[in-house]
Amino acid sequence: MEKFYSNEKNALVVIALLKKHGVKKVVASPGTTNMTIVASMQSDNYFEVFSSVDERSAAYMACGLAGETKEPVVICCTGATASRNYLPGLTEAYYRKLPIIAITATPETYKVGHHVAQVIDRSVLPNDVSKLSLTLPIIKDDNDLIDCEIKVNRIILESFRHGGGPVHLNFQTTYNSEYTTKELPDVRVINRIRQNDEFPELPNGKIGIFIGVHQLMTDHETKVIDDFCAANNAAVFCDHTSGYKGNYRLLYSIASSQIIGDPIAFNPDVLIHIGEVSGDYSNLRISGKQIWRVNEDGEIRDTFGKLRYVFEMPEQSFFENYTNNKKGTKQNDFFNSCKIRLESFYNRIPDIPFSNIWVASKLSKFLPEKSCIHFGILNSLRSWNFFEISNTINSISSVGGFGIDGNISTLLGASLSNKNKLFYGVVGDLAFFYDMNSLGNRHFGNNIRILLINNGKGTEFRNFNHKAAHFGIEADKYIAAAGHFGNKSEVLVKNYAENLGFEYFAASNKEQFENVYNRFLEPKITDKPMLFEVFTDSDDESKALEMMVNIDKDTSQSVKKIAKQVLGENRLKALKKALKK
Structure with missing residues (x-):
């Protein structure tokens, strides 16, 4: 009977x-546990397969073959102690930087530790036998x-990387006995x-740049x-942690957060x-037909699920x-189209309730020039991402570990760098009380x-x-953790802050806020640090967010109106024609 590829899906992915x-x-x-991979390779004339009964010998054979050909070599074995015999050869490969890809087969790993025959624990390896070790899921x-x-991509790429070396793929199998798959997926x-490699061709289409948290450029x-951007019809999608203040900056959150309509005006060909x-x-x-990640770390970070290339090099290169x-x-059609859409939302921001978003809308335009602002995660960062701030202001948020535990301490540390510069912080009450000792x-x-x-x-949990x-x-009981820390006491933070030498003021509604906020924006450093406590209601916070993400109910007329104002009738027609391509 003619045999084809195994029907085991993860084996097909490995081979493809x-x-x-x-x-x-x-x-x-030889073995049973690795049979779906080996038998599939045997059925494909592409592979050059050599046999070795002794796994120790197989690993050393691979070292010799890789050393001579300068090509990666796969070694594949069954379960039980077979994989242990790879260790001497893999040690040799590690110190000689030989690209050996060790595929060790195993039954489902949930059986480890339960006295199941031929099932051993490969979760921990010696430091000098593999550059990278991963366990492949059953699909x-x-x-x-x-x-x-x-x-599988990570494993193969790592065998070439930084001069090469051995890698390990722990392949889980279900012992699928059917071999009827005729074509690989x-x-x-x-x-x-890398910098000296041949670069892929950049499509002549719409190019987006997405920037995560980044040092100020x-x-x-x-x-x-x-x-x-000027040379490649590109636009840059930012938030307040992106560090880019250039001509093609789009603080795009108000557009991308809309529930109705596409998250981006026109999907870029490459992001x-x-x-x-x-x-x-x-x-x-925001996404694209494919993602190109550029970072000196060269790691595979598939944030958008469409990663195609990783460029291991400085961004500038x-x-x-x-x-x-x-x-x-002179004209950038993609940037202009996104800019027009963005402006259409800014022109139609509704009258929202007293909330973090409303406060951000009032303060964002008037923060002192050349100051710095730190945002708490989630609600505070999102609220301020709806509104642009001056290009002279550096803005950041602790999104690396994404916790609430050190917002004020981080602000304190940053402020020590320059005593003549103003440092603002925006935090919610849970984050504040979590880190209040730093005051x-x-x-x-x-x-x-x-x-x-x-x-x-x-x-956040009541939105x-x-x-x-x-x-x-x-x-409120246990998810949103309501009622702690004085339950919105009007004197708890006031007394604590004033006793520590802070200038304190508060607001519980829009009128009170209007009466005091200018002091918070004083451009000169005052005799005391300031703490401005704003009391809001979670229902109003949720309502404000709901209103902001539902602006895009019918944007067609407003977008056309703004486009004509920005571009003029003739240029608008040319833009429409270009974007249809």
Whole structure:
């Protein structure tokens, strides 16, 4: 009976990606647990398969083969102690940087530790036998498939990386006995590009740049991105942690957060991902037909689920490569179309309730020039991401670990860098009380000003669109943690702050806020640090957010009106024609 590929889906992914990455040499050892992979390779003339009964010998054979050919070599064995015999050869490969891909088969790992025959624990390896060790899932749904594709790509790429070396893939099997699959699946290959490699061609289409949290860019770094955008019809999607203040900046949250309508005006052909973690969940809805990640770490970070290339190099090298020898265009159709859509929302912001969002709308335009502002995660960052601030102001949020535990301490640390510069912080009450001991630190300076949004709970969990919303007020008990820390006491923070030498003021409604907020914006450093406590209600917070993300009920007429004002009738027609291509 004619045999084809195994029907085991994760085996098919392994084989398909080995072929796409050009890996063809295999040293196979006998066994049942690794049979779905070995038998499938045996049925494909692409692979050059060699046999070795002794796994120790197989690993050393692979070392010799890889050393001579300078190509990666797969070694594949069954369960039980077979994999242990790879260790001497893998140690040799590690210190000689030989690209050996060890695939050790195992029954489902949940059986580890339960006295199941031939099942051993491979979760911990010696430090010097593998650069990377991953366990491949059994594919039961689309998420497993994505996980499988990513892990196999990572393993293969790591065997080449930084001079090469051995890697380990722990392959879980269900012992599928059917071999009727005639064609391999169309799997997603991810390639790593280094500075001296040949660069892929950038499509002549719409190009987006997405920036996660990033250090504030220098003038030169900004110019490099601006030049790239001018030459390649590109736009830059930012939030307040992105560090880019250039000509193609789009603070796009108010547009990308809309419930009705697409998250982006026109989906880019390529979205270039730079920076690290992003705390702007709405902007993560922006995507592209494929993602190119640019970072010196060279790691596979598949934030958007469409990663195609990882460029292991400085951002400047990447952007300059795609800018050189190109003439910049005077008009950027993609940026202009997104800018028009963005402006249509700013012109129709509703009269929202007293809330973090409303406070952000009032203060964002008037923060003192050349100051710095730190945002608490989630509600505070999201609220301020709806509104632009001056390009002279550096803004940041602790989205790396994404916790509430050190917001004020981080602000304090930053403020120590320059006593002549104002540092603002915006935090919710849970984050404030979590870190309130830092207010008593003797290094706390007069250049710090804290905006405390006190709604008496984790208001994030009471928002209309949160997973806890269906619990209603019952969420306050344990999910939103309401009622702690004085339950919106009007004197608790006041007395604490004033006793520590703070200038304190408060507001519980729009009128009270209007009467005191100008003091908080005093451009000169005053004799005392400031603490501005704003008392809001979680229902108003939720209502304000709901209103902001439902502006896009019918934007067609307003967008056309703004487009004509910005571009003129003739240019608008040309823009429409270009975007249809």
